[in-house]
Amino acid sequence: xxxxxxxxxxLMTVAASFAGEDSIILQSTTSTQNSGLFDVILPEFTRETxxxxxxxxxxxxxxxxxxxxxxxxxxxxxxxxxEEKFIAEGHGEARFDVMYNDFVIVGPGNDPAGxxxxxxxxxxxxxxxxxxxxxxxxxxxxxxxxxxIQLWQMAGIDAAADSGVWYRETGSGMGATLNxxxxxxxxxxxxxxxxxxxxxxxxxxxxxxxxxxLFNQYGVMLVNPKKHPxxxxxxxxxxxxxxxxxxxxxxxxxxRLDGQQLFFPNAK
Amino acid sequence: xxxxxxxxxxxxxxxLSFDKELxxxxxxxxxxxxxxxxxxxxxxxxxGAGLSVYRFPGHRLIIIILNALMGLPPVxxxxxxxxxxxxxxxxxxxxxxxxxTAMIIAQVMLITPLVAALSIQMLExxxxxxxxxxxxxRLTNFAKMKxxxxxxxRGLVTVxxxxxxxxxxxxxxxxxxxGNINHLTRIMTTAIALETSKGTLALALAxxxxxxxxSLAVNAAVMLLRSNSKGQRYA
Numbered sequence: 001x002x003x004x005x006x007x008x009x010x011l012m013t014v015a016a017s018f019a020g021e022d023s024i025i026l027q028s029t030t031s032t033q034n035s036g037l038f039d040v041i042l043p044e045f046t047r048e049t050x051x052x053x054x055x056x057x058x059x060x061x062x063x064x065x066x067x068x069x070x071x072x073x074x075x076x077x078x079x080x081x082x083e084e085k086f087i088a089e090g091h092g093e094a095r096f097d098v099m100y101n102d103f104v105i106v107g108p109g110n111d112p113a114g115x116x117x118x119x120x121x122x123x124x125x126x127x128x129x130x131x132x133x134x135x136x137x138x139x140x141x142x143x144x145x146x147x148x149i150q151l152w153q154m155a156g157i158d159a160a161a162d163s164g165v166w167y168r169e170t171g172s173g174m175g176a177t178l179n180x181x182x183x184x185x186x187x188x189x190x191x192x193x194x195x196x197x198x199x200x201x202x203x204x205x206x207x208x209x210x211x212x213x214l215f216n217q218y219g220v221m222l223v224n225p226k227k228h229p230x231x232x233x234x235x236x237x238x239x240x241x242x243x244x245x246x247x248x249x250x251x252x253x254x255x256r257l258d259g260q261q262l263f264f265p266n267a268k
Numbered sequence: 269x270x271x272x273x274x275x276x277x278x279x280x281x282x283x284l285s286f287d288k289e290l291x292x293x294x295x296x297x298x299x300x301x302x303x304x305x306x307x308x309x310x311x312x313x314x315x316g317a318g319l320s321v322y323r324f325p326g327h328r329l330i331i332i333i334l335n336a337l338m339g340l341p342p343v344x345x346x347x348x349x350x351x352x353x354x355x356x357x358x359x360x361x362x363x364x365x366x367x368x369t370a371m372i373i374a375q376v377m378l379i380t381p382l383v384a385a386l387s388i389q390m391l392e393x394x395x396x397x398x399x400x401x402x403x404x405x406r407l408t409n410f411a412k413m414k415x416x417x418x419x420x421x422r423g424l425v426t427v428x429x430x431x432x433x434x435x436x437x438x439x440x441x442x443x444x445x446x447g448n449i450n451h452l453t454r455i456m457t458t459a460i461a462l463e464t465s466k467g468t469l470a471l472a473l474a475x476x477x478x479x480x481x482x483s484l485a486v487n488a489a490v491m492l493l494r495s496n497s498k499g500q501r502y503a
Binding site: 025030033034039054055056057066069070071173174175176178179182197198199200201228230 | 354355356357360363365366447448449450452462464465466467468469
């Protein structure tokens, strides 16, 4: 028993040495990490405040679940209605808009379903099953997945009913799904930032874009310290204030990849 | 195909550039997995020696369970450790989730059954061989265990290496409990997964090549030490 106590004591000391007061855990999405945004804006924040931001990049659905369990201090995700529900249920303190970009439909260069140039997203989606083309869905309850399910509903197509036929749910992240789409030559929905940063396009192209319904809003929230007393509320609030303030917003606007702006700040 | 050739070139350049980030990721990979192996060997060898010396009801069942647990899916171990270490879990107060310690705990859970099961198999055979010798000396069970472990050390080294191989190569558990946080919990396998998801396949493969190289180095070092101790062998 003594050995067990000693072991736990060692664990606690080790843990304490890794998690200083001057660091927070940010539960965020793969799109923000894979696009390289964090690599640019977070060091700037750390320089100014001395607070390190440790990013755990998962899908929005998982980020919200982890936040609900109290594993993380701040969430930066993209599924507004799910975020509002998170706040309404008391898991988060308050939600702030941070930035936006948009979703696009990408697919094989030869475009077998003839989507190219479509701006009406509903019309574009309908063409995929009509032309016996294949669509790769994230199928992982991520922000992108939630958006895609909404879009199929708007198109009046019960995609899930054809799961395994023309509708393939990968159950994995955006990058893995894009790798699959590139390998199989299927269509998929992705946020523009991940797409621009993605290096394994293999001839895939953006085939449908520009519909206002493809809007992709990111929001930031502090995990409710009343529910989870260990949440580093002070440092978390400083981060949220910075991100939605003038400095954070201009850092987001300044980030470019291949000459393109990936995220557009819109905090109020 | 071009990517595979590229990968070797990138791996070569990365290694020679002494990229600080790369070496800290390699360092953490080795630190986590070697710590896990050390703890697992301490636990697994004791269990192995204990089960080959002591006989009791349910003995067979424990061995069957340990053998089955050798095939534990890393992702399941990750999930269990996540649920235990999560702030809403039983050990949440320790604040261990998303730390290297959490990753070590997950890998210990993953490889201890493997180390234990393999050492039982080995030590049981040795025990059969030594049975009469033990009886004539009227050794206590504890002394028997000590003798078995010492005389079986050469085989146990290989068992430890098998554990190391499983630990250093797994990604499912450390991804969940470590969170792949840059400069904190990112190790080689989670970095490979990240680069794959970015579509930078050549870089991902280059990291894989480097990982295999370091794994090879650890194995070679251990084997070298083992063959140097040959002279002391008497059993």
